[in-house]
Amino acid sequence: MVESKQQWKAWLYLSPAILLLLVFTVWPIFNTLRMAFLDGYGNMAAMGGATFEFGIENFLKVIDYDKFLDCLKTTAILCVATVPVSTALALLIAVALNSIKPLQKTLQTIFFLPYVTNSIAIGMVFATMFNIVGYNPVERAADTWGIINLVIQFFGGEPISWINQGSSYTANIVVMIVYIVWNALPFKILILLGGLQSINKQYYDAAKVDGTRKARVLTRITIPLLSPMLAYVIITGFIGGFKEYSSIVGIFGEKMGPPDDAGRLNTMVGFVYDALEKDRQGLASAGALILFVIILLVTMFNNKVIKKHVHY
Amino acid sequence: MSTTTVMQERDVKKRTFMQKMFKIFGKTGTYTFLLIMALIILFPFYWMIISSLKTLPEYRQAIPTFWPNEVMWGNYSKAFTTANLGNLFLNTLYVGVVSTFASLIITVLSAFAFARLEFKGKEPLFGALLATMMIPGELFTITNYITVNQLGWMHSFTALIVPFLVSVFYIYLLRQNFMQIPNELYLAAKVDGTSDIKYLWRVMIPLALPTLISITILKMMGAWNSYIWPKLVANDEAHQMITNGLRNAFTDTTGQADYPVQMAAVAIVSAPLFLVFLCLRKYIMQGVSRSGIKG
Amino acid sequence: MKVVLENLTKIFPSRDKKSGKEVVAVNDFTFEIPDGQLVGLLGPSGCGKSTTLYMISGLQKPTSGKIYFGEDDVTELSTENRGIGLVFQNYALYPHMTVKQNILFPLQNLKGKDKLSKEEMLDRALNAARLVQIDELMDRKPSELSGGQQQRVAIARALVKMPRVLLLDEPLSNLDARLRLQTREEIRRIQKETGITTIFVTHDQEEAMSISDVIVVMKLGVVQQIGEPQSVYDDPKNLFVAKFLGTPPINVLEGKVVDGKVYIGDDDVLDVTGVDDQEVYIGIRPEGLEPNDNGRLTCGLSNIEVMGRDASVVATNAASANPVVRAIINSDIRIDTTSQTIKFNVKPHKFFLFNKQTEERVYFEVK
Numbered sequence: 001m002v003e004s005k006q007q008w009k010a011w012l013y014l015s016p017a018i019l020l021l022l023v024f025t026v027w028p029i030f031n032t033l034r035m036a037f038l039d040g041y042g043n044m045a046a047m048g049g050a051t052f053e054f055g056i057e058n059f060l061k062v063i064d065y066d067k068f069l070d071c072l073k074t075t076a077i078l079c080v081a082t083v084p085v086s087t088a089l090a091l092l093i094a095v096a097l098n099s100i101k102p103l104q105k106t107l108q109t110i111f112f113l114p115y116v117t118n119s120i121a122i123g124m125v126f127a128t129m130f131n132i133v134g135y136n137p138v139e140r141a142a143d144t145w146g147i148i149n150l151v152i153q154f155f156g157g158e159p160i161s162w163i164n165q166g167s168s169y170t171a172n173i174v175v176m177i178v179y180i181v182w183n184a185l186p187f188k189i190l191i192l193l194g195g196l197q198s199i200n201k202q203y204y205d206a207a208k209v210d211g212t213r214k215a216r217v218l219t220r221i222t223i224p225l226l227s228p229m230l231a232y233v234i235i236t237g238f239i240g241g242f243k244e245y246s247s248i249v250g251i252f253g254e255k256m257g258p259p260d261d262a263g264r265l266n267t268m269v270g271f272v273y274d275a276l277e278k279d280r281q282g283l284a285s286a287g288a289l290i291l292f293v294i295i296l297l298v299t300m301f302n303n304k305v306i307k308k309h310v311h312y
Numbered sequence: 313m314s315t316t317t318v319m320q321e322r323d324v325k326k327r328t329f330m331q332k333m334f335k336i337f338g339k340t341g342t343y344t345f346l347l348i349m350a351l352i353i354l355f356p357f358y359w360m361i362i363s364s365l366k367t368l369p370e371y372r373q374a375i376p377t378f379w380p381n382e383v384m385w386g387n388y389s390k391a392f393t394t395a396n397l398g399n400l401f402l403n404t405l406y407v408g409v410v411s412t413f414a415s416l417i418i419t420v421l422s423a424f425a426f427a428r429l430e431f432k433g434k435e436p437l438f439g440a441l442l443a444t445m446m447i448p449g450e451l452f453t454i455t456n457y458i459t460v461n462q463l464g465w466m467h468s469f470t471a472l473i474v475p476f477l478v479s480v481f482y483i484y485l486l487r488q489n490f491m492q493i494p495n496e497l498y499l500a501a502k503v504d505g506t507s508d509i510k511y512l513w514r515v516m517i518p519l520a521l522p523t524l525i526s527i528t529i530l531k532m533m534g535a536w537n538s539y540i541w542p543k544l545v546a547n548d549e550a551h552q553m554i555t556n557g558l559r560n561a562f563t564d565t566t567g568q569a570d571y572p573v574q575m576a577a578v579a580i581v582s583a584p585l586f587l588v589f590l591c592l593r594k595y596i597m598q599g600v601s602r603s604g605i606k607g
Numbered sequence: 608m609k610v611v612l613e614n615l616t617k618i619f620p621s622r623d624k625k626s627g628k629e630v631v632a633v634n635d636f637t638f639e640i641p642d643g644q645l646v647g648l649l650g651p652s653g654c655g656k657s658t659t660l661y662m663i664s665g666l667q668k669p670t671s672g673k674i675y676f677g678e679d680d681v682t683e684l685s686t687e688n689r690g691i692g693l694v695f696q697n698y699a700l701y702p703h704m705t706v707k708q709n710i711l712f713p714l715q716n717l718k719g720k721d722k723l724s725k726e727e728m729l730d731r732a733l734n735a736a737r738l739v740q741i742d743e744l745m746d747r748k749p750s751e752l753s754g755g756q757q758q759r760v761a762i763a764r765a766l767v768k769m770p771r772v773l774l775l776d777e778p779l780s781n782l783d784a785r786l787r788l789q790t791r792e793e794i795r796r797i798q799k800e801t802g803i804t805t806i807f808v809t810h811d812q813e814e815a816m817s818i819s820d821v822i823v824v825m826k827l828g829v830v831q832q833i834g835e836p837q838s839v840y841d842d843p844k845n846l847f848v849a850k851f852l853g854t855p856p857i858n859v860l861e862g863k864v865v866d867g868k869v870y871i872g873d874d875d876v877l878d879v880t881g882v883d884d885q886e887v888y889i890g891i892r893p894e895g896l897e898p899n900d901n902g903r904l905t906c907g908l909s910n911i912e913v914m915g916r917d918a919s920v921v922a923t924n925a926a927s928a929n930p931v932v933r934a935i936i937n938s939d940i941r942i943d944t945t946s947q948t949i950k951f952n953v954k955p956h957k958f959f960l961f962n963k964q965t966e967e968r969v970y971f972e973v974k
Contacts, residue, residue: 210764211716224703
């Protein structure tokens, strides 16, 4: 009696979740796969009665499309540059935070602040910091080079056009790296500091008794014992990096590039959404699947590398 | 082995002095490093606020001022009207509250079923749900865009709310929490004739409150920061969300834009999250570190 | 290396700011540990024994007082410069390193003129491992070892750098009963072989008594008594020490001294001289009670527990501070179990008097 009553009760409680998941999670998996393998699929056309051949044309088109390779390049550069930098910085900050007592809570709060910001809104702030504010038409020179350039000039460097008309791809990427690292730090610091605080203090006492120098404690004890957390932030960092999109919108706007070269900094996700908005769902699906496979491969590769070094 | 030690010959006084110096240098170094990093983290916020209070000519000065000569509170009212922020706030709040509330109900009921009830196919179903977490969201978006279109939900709050009501991850999180509550409590409640809903309300929800608060905050933050999906399905004035509205109102980040007003708008949009964070710091940091979501 | 503690005091600031109560963990501890001895710091939890050990190690700084290793004042010297070996209660073996790496670790930290070549390091690590008989396990990870084996690795790691002083924090508390017996013999053997001055902390009096050259009994931060285990047992300075040492514990009864007779209730159990009339606590070791039909102490007889060679007589007395009065006797002695009462004589050298107020020992001579 009780058993059967529990049966229908369980399904009743689960029904809203299951219904929604079927429509918005399960169906999309199949449908996206289907669309990806229907040559040139477009939803509007499909509703208009058009039929599509089964094939791999979408994938070929995606790979053939030169802008897709640019997207892949930008995405990969951003990943490879930001993940190690932000992880290393976060580790140093977490270790330093863990070693102090006064001000620890305050500093911890400050380091978490970028997390509770809107990445598009603060992207706009970063844009103004790198921005050359205005040209003086008479002297044909910039009025204000922006605060970052002023700092560079203060230290005797040459100002650079970071995101304006005529800026170089390298300069654009550097701006993105700075912003993404700034944005990625809080999450990594939080996870790593949590990990540090859960390490048994006796290992540090033991290291002290053994006369271990600070640098050696870090490399031989802290990092190995923290390796599961490090692995976690590195893997999630790569996954997040391959899905980078809105931070670029924050700085460059929806043009995804400096004014004279729109789309220069487009990423994989940006590519997928562009295709989607142009009613080329087949292409978008193929792009999304390729992204999925890349993420999967990178994660598997990471896992393999990490497994050798991680102590659980 | 003998007690002759490698460290016996030593000048104790010199060692004592050296180790004190090292300690002072170490501490100074640590604090210097942390404070410099903290300044770098804080600088954009500072720059946002002072820029938002400057006049455009002052903002454009070749030698920047680090505090506005003339404090322009007017930038804020101008930002508010230019970007129609009032309307955007209301839209976002509406979507945030409704979706959080509905999502909590669905999550609690599902987590309860998975944690406490026995039914056929429970384990495989739960496993299948967890498996969907591995797939990146972009894959769903493409079809959901079509689905929403075919359901006639384009340009409506429904399109903004319904597709994201179920989060497998939150169900998982809450189920783990519920499972820690001993089953005997549930059986005892059954013996006393307590209904499931009453038991949930009186026993499980209070015990799982921290998790529920974390879910609420993360969900609200999600609504506040969502950009891509609203842009696709509801980018009209009546339903526009705050991030989209902000980005649309100030399309230019370079060139001849009115930067102080832009910064004022950014400050207004950032303020609510900051305030919530300062009040509920503990829950947010706990929630984020437990869920490990990068949002 | 002798270790000298001079007026060593440790005060912890109160945890709760409002009450403002400081905790005196160790109070004015003065003691000289001769070279090459095995010393047990003994006391109930919270008595300051671990704090004392950690101050000797340098992991905690004393509030006042001095610590000398030999002639060197090491009070201000940090742990790594003291040349000590410390075995933690939970061993604190680095979980990501093999046994070999764990033992090598302290040697790899040496620098400057102390630096060793790879061969020397391996050689010494192997010697240390042989000493504690774990040379077969060098390539295992700590998680693949039993508790006793982990303990040995921890000792090897502490010994490998040839410390001036070896410190052990509750070395046996994480081992099961059988291993504990075996390991404590092992510690004794290793200490004798190396001759390193060794200090260990324990709350288990049997453990301390069985292997120490000297025991230090502590209570609430104050040293109660220092001496060889047997002499402390035979001649406790106060009621606490008498109660803390010995299993089964000493019998404590209330009584008084009147006109050279010690009374328990109405029974005068012993004639003494040199004691003023006063109220006293009387401590009688279980082996100090002899059943005798003409005995002077009468108790109610509860039952007799025979444990092979010995038997334990469980009796009651209205004046007893313990729930029962216990006597350990040779199991050959026949007791009439049908009787309601039993009479004992006391052995004077197993019989102690303590002042009722101060609980200090009151010395007497047998008449």
